[in-house]
Amino acid sequence: MRPAYAKIDLDALLYNYRLARLRHGKCCFAVVKSNAYGHGAVACARALAEEADGFAVAFLEEAITLREAGIKKPILLLEGVFEPEELIEVSRLKLWMVVHHQAQVDMVVRTAISAPLHVWFKINSGMSRAGFSPFGAHRAWQRLMASGRVGECGFMSHFACADEPDSDTTARQIEVFDKATHGLPGARSLANSAAILAWPDSYRDWGRPGIMLYGADPMPEENHSLRPVMTLESQVVAVRELAVGDALGYGATFIAKRPTRVGLVAMGYADGYPRSATNGTPVAVGTKLTSLIGRVSMDMLTVDLTDLPDTDIGSTVELWGKRVSINHVAKAAGTISYELLCNVKRASFVWSGGK
Numbered sequence: 394m395r396p397a398y399a400k401i402d403l404d405a406l407l408y409n410y411r412l413a414r415l416r417h418g419k420c421c422f423a424v425v426k427s428n429a430y431g432h433g434a435v436a437c438a439r440a441l442a443e444e445a446d447g448f449a450v451a452f453l454e455e456a457i458t459l460r461e462a463g464i465k466k467p468i469l470l471l472e473g474v475f476e477p478e479e480l481i482e483v484s485r486l487k488l489w490m491v492v493h494h495q496a497q498v499d500m501v502v503r504t505a506i507s508a509p510l511h512v513w514f515k516i517n518s519g520m521s522r523a524g525f526s527p528f529g530a531h532r533a534w535q536r537l538m539a540s541g542r543v544g545e546c547g548f549m550s551h552f553a554c555a556d557e558p559d560s561d562t563t564a565r566q567i568e569v570f571d572k573a574t575h576g577l578p579g580a581r582s583l584a585n586s587a588a589i590l591a592w593p594d595s596y597r598d599w600g601r602p603g604i605m606l607y608g609a610d611p612m613p614e615e616n617h618s619l620r621p622v623m624t625l626e627s628q629v630v631a632v633r634e635l636a637v638g639d640a641l642g643y644g645a646t647f648i649a650k651r652p653t654r655v656g657l658v659a660m661g662y663a664d665g666y667p668r669s670a671t672n673g674t675p676v677a678v679g680t681k682l683t684s685l686i687g688r689v690s691m692d693m694l695t696v697d698l699t700d701l702p703d704t705d706i707g708s709t710v711e712l713w714g715k716r717v718s719i720n721h722v723a724k725a726a727g728t729i730s731y732e733l734l735c736n737v738k739r740a741s742f743v744w745s746g747g748k
C-alpha cells in the first residue's frame with residue numbers, strides 16, 4: 394500500500410480545545426466546518442463531544458453528518474440556510490443558525506414551521522463580508538423577532554484582522570458591535586482563534602475557535618503552546634544521486650550545485666501537498682529537518698538527503714506535523730495553514746487518542 398498518511402492526534406485536539414475554552418471562558422463552539430479543517434469532522438466531534446459546549450459548521454449538510462454520527466450538542470450553521478426548505482431540517486434536528494442577510498429573514502418570516510428557531514443574528518462590524526449593517530440591524534432584528542418563529546436569538550460578528558495585534562481594526566469592530574447591539578437581549582459571540590489568543594476584550598458568551606483547535610497558530614511568531622493535530626506523513630520510496638549540474642523534476646527548477654542525494658517521496662499535490670511549495674520548504678526525514686527540492690508532482694515529491702546519510706528507502710518523511718510547522722510550509726507555498734489542511738485528501742487517515 395502506498396505509505397501516504399494523515400495521522401490525527403485527537404488528544405492534541407482535546408488539549409487545544411481546553412486551552413481555547415480556558416482562555417475564553419464561558420462557552421466555546423468547536424468550529425468543525427470543512428470536515429474539521431480536513432481532520433475528519435465526525436472523529437473530531439466525537440473526540441470533543443463531552444467537553445465542547447457546541448459545534449459550528451458552515452452549512453446544513455455538515456450538521457446532518459454530525460447529528461447522524463450521534464452528536465447531540467448544539468450545532469451552529471455559520472452561513473445559515475440557503476433555501477427555505479432547509480428550515481424544516483434545521484428545526485427537526487434542533488440546529489442553531491446564523492441569519493446574516495435580509496433574504497434569510499424573509500425565509501424565517503414566511504416559513505410554515507412552528508417550532509421556535511434558535512438564531513444567531515450576525516452584525517457586520519467592519520469586515521463587510523456577511524452580516525447586517527449596524528444601522529439596519531435593529532429593524533431587521535425586530536422583524537425577525539416579530540415573526541413568532543424565533544425562540545432564542547443571540548448576536549455575533551466576525552473579525553477581519555484579529556491576527557494583527559498591532560492593528561486597531563479589531564478594537565473598532567468590537568466597539569461597533571457593542572453599539573449596534575446595545576440593550577438588546579441575547580447571548581453574544583465574537584472571538585475566533587486569533588481573537589481568543591490576542592483580544593481578551595472580545596470574549597463574550599461564546600467563543601468560536603477553529604484553526605487553533607488543530608494546533609496551527611494563527612500568529613506563528615508568538616508561541617501559544619498549541620499542539621499540532623495532523624501529521625502528514627509518507628516514506629522515501631527511492632533514492633538517487635545527482636551529479637553537479639543535474640536538473641531535477643518538472644521545469645528543472647532545481648539544479649544540483651553539489652553531488653546531491655535525492656529521496657523520492659510518495660506524496661504529491663493530489664494528496665493536498667501544495668504544488669506551489671518552493672525549493673527549500675522544510676520537511677523532516679526521520680528526526681532530522683531537510684528541504685524539498687524540485688517541483689512537487691501529482692503523486693510524488695523529492696527531498697534532499699545529502700546531509701542525512703542514515704536515511705534510505707523506507708525512511709519516514711513528515712511533510713508537516715510536530716517537527717515541521719505547517720505555518721512554515723504555508724509560507725513557503727504562499728498560502729495559509731487553513732488552506733493546506735482543508736486540501737488534504739487521498740492519503741490514508743489514521744485517528745488516534747480521544748478515549
Ligand SMILES: *Cc1c(COP(=O)(O)O)cnc(C)c1O
Pocket residue numbers: 424426471551584585586587601602603604605611
Ligand atoms: C471559520 C470561522 C470561525 C473560526 O475561525 P478560526 O480563524 O479558524 O478560528 C469563527 N467564526 C466564523 C464565522 C467562521 O466562519
